[in-house]
Amino acid sequence: MNRHFDDELGELKERLLYMASLVESMINYSIKSLVDRKEELVQETYKHESEVNKIQVEIDDRCIKLIALHQPAAADLRLITSAMKINAELERMGDQAVNIAESSVKLLKQPPLKPLIDTPRMAEIVKKMVKDSLDCFVKKDLELAKSVLRTDDEVDDLKDQIFRELLTYMSSDPANISRALELILISRHLERIGDHATNIAEDVIFLVAGTDVRHHLNELEEKK
Amino acid sequence: MPAVEIRKLELFYSTFHALKNVNMSIEPNRITSMIGPSGCGKSTLLRCLNRMNDNIEGVKISGEIIIENINILRNTEGVDIDALRRKVGMVFQRPNPFPLTVFENVAFGLRIHKMAKGSVLAGIVEESLKGVLLWEDLKDKLDLSALSLSLEQKQRLCIARLLSVRPDIILLDEPCSALDPIATTRIEELMIELKKKYTIVIVTHNMQQAARVSDDTGFMLLGDLVEFGKTSQIFTSPKMKQTEDYVTGRFG
Numbered sequence: 001m002n003r004h005f006d007d008e009l010g011e012l013k014e015r016l017l018y019m020a021s022l023v024e025s026m027i028n029y030s031i032k033s034l035v036d037r038k039e040e041l042v043q044e045t046y047k048h049e050s051e052v053n054k055i056q057v058e059i060d061d062r063c064i065k066l067i068a069l070h071q072p073a074a075a076d077l078r079l080i081t082s083a084m085k086i087n088a089e090l091e092r093m094g095d096q097a098v099n100i101a102e103s104s105v106k107l108l109k110q111p112p113l114k115p116l117i118d119t120p121r122m123a124e125i126v127k128k129m130v131k132d133s134l135d136c137f138v139k140k141d142l143e144l145a146k147s148v149l150r151t152d153d154e155v156d157d158l159k160d161q162i163f164r165e166l167l168t169y170m171s172s173d174p175a176n177i178s179r180a181l182e183l184i185l186i187s188r189h190l191e192r193i194g195d196h197a198t199n200i201a202e203d204v205i206f207l208v209a210g211t212d213v214r215h216h217l218n219e220l221e222e223k224k
Numbered sequence: 225m226p227a228v229e230i231r232k233l234e235l236f237y238s239t240f241h242a243l244k245n246v247n248m249s250i251e252p253n254r255i256t257s258m259i260g261p262s263g264c265g266k267s268t269l270l271r272c273l274n275r276m277n278d279n280i281e282g283v284k285i286s287g288e289i290i291i292e293n294i295n296i297l298r299n300t301e302g303v304d305i306d307a308l309r310r311k312v313g314m315v316f317q318r319p320n321p322f323p324l325t326v327f328e329n330v331a332f333g334l335r336i337h338k339m340a341k342g343s344v345l346a347g348i349v350e351e352s353l354k355g356v357l358l359w360e361d362l363k364d365k366l367d368l369s370a371l372s373l374s375l376e377q378k379q380r381l382c383i384a385r386l387l388s389v390r391p392d393i394i395l396l397d398e399p400c401s402a403l404d405p406i407a408t409t410r411i412e413e414l415m416i417e418l419k420k421k422y423t424i425v426i427v428t429h430n431m432q433q434a435a436r437v438s439d440d441t442g443f444m445l446l447g448d449l450v451e452f453g454k455t456s457q458i459f460t461s462p463k464m465k466q467t468e469d470y471v472t473g474r475f476g
Contacts, residue, residue, distance in 0.1 A: 003409070069435040
């Protein structure tokens with residue numbers, strides 16, 4: 001039996017996915033502005049920020065009302081509580097994209113320190129994690145969620161690699177320090193976006209399997 | 225314009241002050257629920273809206289209830305009670321179909337008020353049964369005794385009986401109290417469909433039901449309307465402490 005409550009849950013999911021699409025755009029433009037050296041793309045990042053913040057407030061309000069008015073249970077309750085958490089993660093991703101854009105603005109005022117290879121590669125991996133984390137939410141795909149969790153290690157490794165390389169640039173010439181630091185910060189922001197995508201994947205596992213795997217994915221594997 | 229405007233409504237059952245200066249507006253095409261502990265006056269208030277309290281000995285009512293620009297509490301010369309009760313129909317806690325066939329239950333009001341006959345009457349019966357989602361189940365069983373239906377079907381039939389005489393407002397006094405949870409959910413979904421065409425006022429002991437189905441909620445206590453507002457606001461951030469205590473189960 002379809003209930004009007006199901007329609008409201010559907011609307012909640014749609015708003016969450018719309019917010020995710022805005023955040024993905026923000027990440028895309030912030031990195032593209034750096035890689036293509038186009039400052040105007042930074043404005044595209046900033047443009048979405050206030051809308052993302054508004055939608056965050058709206059989604060939390062929807063979730064509170066759904067809980068208060070419908071007393072959801074089981075999977076419905078997990079969906080709503082997961083939506084609240086995913087909402088917060090997406091908003092933080094948006095903030096990280098803004099941070100990347102701000103670093104990009106600083107870097108674009110100076111000549112490039114080096115050809116960008118690892119940073120764009122890291123960005124592509126993180127963007128895929130973000131996309132996959134939302135796809136697994138839509139499709140309730142446990143395997144996709146677990147693959148997002150596993151990818152986090154690759155992102156952490158790249159961040160360390162970028163740091164080691166930039167350390168040598170900083171050691172070789174103090175004039176490189178400010179640009180190298182901004183690039184290190186960008187890699188940290190990307191790594192944080194990856195962490196948020198990981199958190200979303202964990203929320204999806206809870207939503208689908210009812211199992212809380214935060215901090216212990218291995219236990220889920222063993223239980224299977 | 226509100227469907228019903230209630231101003232300074234007072235009601236006494238003999239010396240018992242059952243409704244105290246009630247003021248509220250019921251908006252059209254919305255579900256308004258009245259909640260509160262037993263004896264708070266919510267059913268008394270509901271019965272005022274189609275002057276069912278007139279039938280109770282010793283009742284005294286003052287104030288105004290404005291429906292379509294008429295104060296229905298004016299003396300009876302000024303108000304057509306039959307017309308009022310057609311326009312403002314009521315469904316009760318215990319489904320009460322007449323001991324007639326399904327068809328005759330729905331046709332009853334039309335026949336009594338000489339509103340239709342023949343094929344027109346049959347068409348209205350069909351439309352009314354469709355309005356409560358009973359037509360598909362009962363279209364080949366219209367001659368079945370209404371008393372043989374399930375409780376949920378009986379309650380739907382009672383609503384269909386109202387719809388046939390073209391009401392504007394439907395009053396429901398604990399309409400799901402006698403029903404099981406699945407039947408309750410179905411009747412609640414029906415109410416949400418019906419509000420597209422009608423204004424609905426429901427009295428319920430079940431706070432969660434009020435939260436699920438209604439757009440606006442009034443909380444009553446000892447004859448006072450303590451708080452009235454959007455249901456979402458009443459159940460997330462009520463303004464009055466008494467309302468907060470009631471909806472959180474801390475009352476009493």
